[in-house]
Amino acid sequence: MARISVIGAGVIGVSSAYLLARAGHDVTLIDAASEPGMGASAGNAAQLSWAYGDAMASPALLKHLPAIAMGCDPAFRIRWQLDRDFLCWGLKFIANTRFRCWWNNTQDILRLAEQSRHELAILLKETDVEFDYRVAGKLHLYADRQSFAAANSGVARKNALGFEQCLLTRVEAENIEPALAAYRGEIAGAVYTPGDALGDAAEFCRQLTAWMIERRRVSVLFGRRVSSFVQTGGVLTGLRFEDRDELRVDAAIVAAGPQIRSLISDLPEARDIRPVRGYSLTIPRTGLAPSISLTDVKRKLAFAAIGDRFRVAGLADIERPGAGFDARRFDTLKLAASAVLPDLFERSDELMRWSGERPVTPTSKPIIAASRRIKGLYINAGHGMLGWTLALGSARRVVDLFQ
Ligand SMILES: Cc1cc2nc3c(=O)[nH]c(=O)nc-3n(C[C@H](O)[C@H](O)[C@H](O)COP(=O)(O)OP(=O)(O)OC[C@H]3O[C@@H](n4cnc5c(N)ncnc54)[C@H](O)[C@@H]3O)c2cc1C
Incomplete structure (x- = not known):
């Protein structure tokens, strides 16, 4: 039985620990925060987008790039950086906007x-974790005829792959979600995905960790930051913490999300991951809130009814690694959300504000691999916009590297 540590207790680390323990390993889950699910997983849009999965670098984004670069789209912000890593990442990102790359990545x-959906079905049978999981279905709302016509071919491609998706008029969309009658945004048409689900990612992390401690004897070390790796002849033998304390291990998985660069910046794998900051606002759920998940494609807003809460998430800010959040961006998000769903986000005393960084690669595909420099070290990071959706499939793939 190998002693394997997982560094990072976000959705990726917790999922990895769960499948490692199920495979019979002796697992220690470590996080710098005092409890699991406090990083990028904490306040995300909660979508389990089984049929969406579109890579961020796309031909449509390339067309829109001049407007983004000039600061004309409030949903995006780029802080230009004159460093080699940023330029390399940017050039790779642009190269991936070609249709063939985008479609292969997608x-x-x-x-x-x-694979994640399959693993989640097994997890739901095996454990009693509750995280407001629900197959809510999703509507992507298109504001104009041109973008809706382009969505048509996207739906045909997804249908050809076996995904259930269809095109709806505004009236048909309102029949599925009556709360849309009060939607102030333009709706030229919608794409309906009935099988997409949602769930609270942070609650998933907390509940599954508690279950693993009790049922799988997984050890946890929270409030402990790993600062470096102990190696002998290029083979990993331990982890060193900030306080210089050491833990002996046979192997480790780095699932440190957007902070991976500060931990293993000298490993080439980490350079392809950049933080892209997003924001969310959560309010108590009322009868006015749509129950189905919504994505407003033009405004890049995602709405989700999670248990007794209603959340809007959005904005994509490419910042310097380590830059904090900008409080003014909450106002940008609130303004955009209130423009389409008035009244809901008005009462600021009830608003829960959150900001987190998505760990984004130029391809939008995560890095799930053994380190090329340190034997025994594995990476499971860079899940970008879709980490919650891809968590359990990625965990399966990283655990399979141990077979
Ligand atoms: C606004 C927004 C909305 C989103 N919406 C969705 C969505 O609807 N659906 C979806 O699928 N995805 C969504 N995402 C993306 C998703 O949330 C992320 O991809 C995912 O949470 C990344 O998970 P992670 O476990 O890699 O990172 P994290 O959740 O950030 O976990 C990494 C953990 O590692 C710990 N750590 C880092 N360094 C160290 C160290 N040296 N020592 C110890 N611990 C360390 C951190 O404390 C942290 O807890 C969204 C993201 C944002 C920002």
């Missing part, structure tokens, strides 16, 4: 999402 992501 298909790879969809396969990984399918």
Whole structure:
């Protein structure tokens, strides 16, 4: 039985620990925070987008890039950086906007999402974790005829791969989600995905960790930051913490999300991961809130009814690694959300504000691999916009590297 540590207790680390323990390993889950699910997983849009999976670098984004670069789209912000890593990442990202790359990347992501859905079904049978999981279905709302016409071919491609998706008029969409009658945004048409689900990612992390401690004897070390790796002749033998304390291990998985660069910046794998900051606002759920998940494609907003809460998430800010959040961006998000769903986000005393960084690669595909420099070290990071969706499939793939 190998002693394997997982560094990072976000959705990726917790899922990895769960499948490692199921495979019979002696697992220690470590996080710098005091409890699991406090990083990028904490306040995300909660979507389990089994049939979406579209890579971020796309031909559509390339067309829109001049407007983004000039600061004309409030949903995006780029802080230009004159460092080699940023330029390399940017050039690779742009190279991936070609249709062929985008579609290949998207298909790879969809396969990984399918693997996640399969693993989640097993987890739901095996454990009693509760995280407001629900097959809510999703509507992507298109504001104008041109973008809706382009969505048509996307749906045909997804249908050809076996995903259930269809095109709806506004009236048909309102029949599925009556709360849309009050939606102030333009709706030229919608794409309906009935099988997409949602769940609270942070609650998943907390509940599954508690279950693993009790039922799988997984050890946890929270409030402990790993600062470096102990190696002998290029083979990993231990982890060193900030306080210089050491833990002996046979192997480790780095699932440190956007912070991976500060831990293993000298490993080439980490350089392809950059933080892209997003924001969310959560309010108590009322009868006015849509029950189905919504994505407003033009405004890049995702709405989700999670248990007794209603959340809007959005914005994509490419910042310097380590830059904090910008409080003014909450106002940008609130303004955009209130423009389409007035009244809901008005009462600021009830708003829960959150900001987190998505760990994004130029391809939008995560890095799931053995380190090329340190034997015994594995990486499971870089899940970008879709980490919650891809968590269990990625965990399956990283655990399979140990067979
Ligand atoms: C606004 C927003 C909305 C999103 N919406 C969705 C969505 O609807 N659906 C979806 O699928 N995805 C969504 N995502 C993306 C998803 O949330 C992320 O991809 C995912 O949470 C990444 O998980 P992670 O476990 O890699 O990182 P994290 O959740 O950040 O976990 C990494 C953990 O590692 C720990 N750590 C880092 N360094 C160290 C160290 N040296 N020592 C010890 N611990 C360390 C951190 O404390 C942290 O807890 C969204 C993201 C954002 C920001």
